[in-house]
Amino acid sequence: MHLVLRRVDGGVLATPLTDAGAAGGEPVRLDEPGLPAFVAAHDAPGVRWVWDDTTRWYPAVLAAGGRVGRCVDLRLGRRVLRSALAARGSALAGAPADALDAPVAEARVVRPTQAQLFDDALFTASVPDDEVDPVAEFRAQLAAVAGSNAPGALRLLLTAESAGALVAAEILHAGLPWRADVHERLLEDALGPRVPYGVRPRRLEEIAAVVRDRLGDPGLNPDSPADVLKALRRTGLMVTSTRKWELQEIDHPVIEPLLEYKRLARLLTANGWTWLDDWIRDGRFHPKYVVGGVVTGRWAADGGGAMQLPKGIRGAVVADPGWKLVVADAAQLEPRVLAAMSGDRAMAAAGDGRDLYDGVVASGAVETRQQAKLAMLGAMYGATQGEGGRLVPRLVRAFPQALDLVERAARAGERGEPVTTLLGRTSPVPEDAWFEARNQAYTVEGTPAMQRAVESRARSWGRFTRNFVVQGTAAEWALAWMGSLRSRLLARFPGAVTDGPHLVFFVHDEIVVHAPAEHAEWVATQIREAAVDAGRLLFQDFPVTFPLSVAVVGAYSDAKD
Template structure:
């Protein structure tokens, strides 16, 4: 069952084909009405944007099982048609269907820590004017375009998974990640020293003095790459940048304190005391997650640095008393995806093992696991020099179908063409870019040539891996429904569940079962396995 809904309380039941099943009607209490419908028949709600509508419902105590997010679906369809990044709002959908000029999307709100956001249930004044018929026409247009894609069944799964991901993202932001502000303060004091009323903490000041002494100067700011490069230049050392991997190759007494400074400075500015004061409320860190925020389909975050928390800072992520975290991470996911999507039967047999690299080594690399790993990663990421050359030759000879799959994606990219994931997510065209203020920052698509070939070679694998992880997440959400367990974090291939201690082993079993089901849903009857490394811990930092 489908139900179209607007934030102002207008609803309309739809037929399976998206046509109206009756007249629209206005309700006085939208959350209560939707809660009653959820309890009665769990319809799929058709709405403009989960990010705009669902958080208010969650604040009112209403959760929904399914939705169709028009904006996320439009973004997928635009990408598929080679128009990645163009306006995707309902007004844009309608304009395209009518052959009219496409209006720009309204600006998105900026990142707001908890307590700063508007607390009103629905901000009708700030929402663009819309009729219920607009939703119906937009939905019908999208269904027609989905049917015209190369693999409609796969694309429908992608749309359903993306919409489910949007629900989960809003729910995780609402529930929040357990965070102990007192432990966070302790670890910051341990690393940095006590906070200062003005200026950096003591340890950064000490390192600044050491760096200045090593260069024989005064007043150098270690957080300024330009000043550091000039200091190295005066010492007769030319370095292209101040990245850690570059500095580690430099022989100079300033390097050790400079590397420590860079690491601690990043913690202080990105996840220090000010960050904790702004983003942690009532023992929970509540960022805003952005499904599909990265071109490969991986999630991003808007504010709070949720997806880039350093391991040492994770010590502050502690389960509630009587609760634990179940942390599940997909091991060797991208090589396994390569085996599944390419249809290479010999590689798929190796991917049936718990350790794909070891199985590959036994099969084709005389037991040399390191060489087998270099070969697979080289094929997926376009590494063509050094130790990869002989390893890739073996891979090409023994697994030609898999090798040719990524090679074809690379050749397409080099000439400026588009490639797709297994379910149909499409890479951006050459030169396309966008700046959405996300974390990590959204990348610009590279121009035609070898660099773009490396991008598209990996895109077909990484984007499909993101789809597998998203389907796993959606299945796990359904499996945990009705239990106290909460999905609290999703980073690339890792899922974190917060649950009562006596439920932890049930969650472990559910995670493994959902991983296997996700593989079958995407790839059918394949021998490829998708094993998970699962830890049950009281503190996130203790996970494997």
């Protein structure tokens, strides 16, 4: 059964529907403050909550100590189905844009005043009525999936997206344990004593003096890439940028301090004292994820830098007393996904029970693990030059099916055609100007220079589509992994999120669970089994493995090399 929630006339309307979208009973009206109690009374294994956006509904339930097992997030479903190649002819794909296509207006949980503490409601939510009828939208999405040429895959993708929305909301609610005092100490060790905003810390000022001296420019502002680039060129260094990878290729006394300055300046900007003041509350960092925020389906972060926590501050992520952090990351996730989705048994065998890059070496394709890694990245990202580009042909001979898949995706992109992930997420196509320039370049008015320009743009778009199919499918595996783990944790610990083990952090192929110490090893087992679940869900019986590195630690930094 599905229970569809809609805000209307200042209250909430709950409409029961069957799995096919037919009426399943009489709608129920309730006041907004009664929503958590209603959810608690009606949530069950056979129930899916249908709402326009998880971020507008679930926070209120979580704030009241509740949870739901499953949901249907209509906004996420709309985004997938609007562009899905498999559902291109659906009525939903061609419907006019409406509020579900616009950025979400999130629910704002308002804490009770002293006078309200004896009311039945624990909170009120200041939110507008829903503009889009969720019952009609749910039925439209059901029809789009049923009428597509890949209903099973699309249905699984929408389910995974909605499960991810629940995970993201629970992580935001629970927060990642964070010791502000440890963070302060780490910053002081790296940068020197705390200084007011806009003042360069002592250590940065010391390094800046060295950089100025070695470039012979006493007035240089090392925070200005343009000024640094000019100073480097005046010294005779013909660099094109101040990017790390380019500077590392240069042999000059200024390079080491300049790179160190850039590293510490990044720490100050991204996770310095201002970040600490803005983002840490009551011993928690509350990552605000945007599910599917990247076009490939990867998550993004809405401020706070949740998708990357530099090594320099991971020591501040410390489990509560009596609790542990269970940190897990998937080894060589994207190459393993490529092996499975292409059906390349030789590549899958290379990673069976071992480091996949070591397996590539054992296959005879290359001589060293570093070569294997460079070649694999070159294949997935379209390298044609350098060591990676030189080694790719050797992978083609060793793993022809895998390399053919990404090559076909690249050629499709070069033609301006969309490509899809395993479950049907579809890449965008270039803008009209891209096609117009291509067509004009090959008319009688076209010139060789115009043709070279459009061919360069075509190759660039081909590199995007080449990576889209792999990165997007890896994102689907990660959603399935987290969804399975969440279900396992919820089955044993059905209370409030923070009462038992719960997810507190995620980035691409890595998760962190905060767990009571006595349950930490059990959680580690569940994480491994959830990875097996994800592989089977996406790739059925194909013989590919997804080994994990799992560590039970007191501080996040202890889990990393």
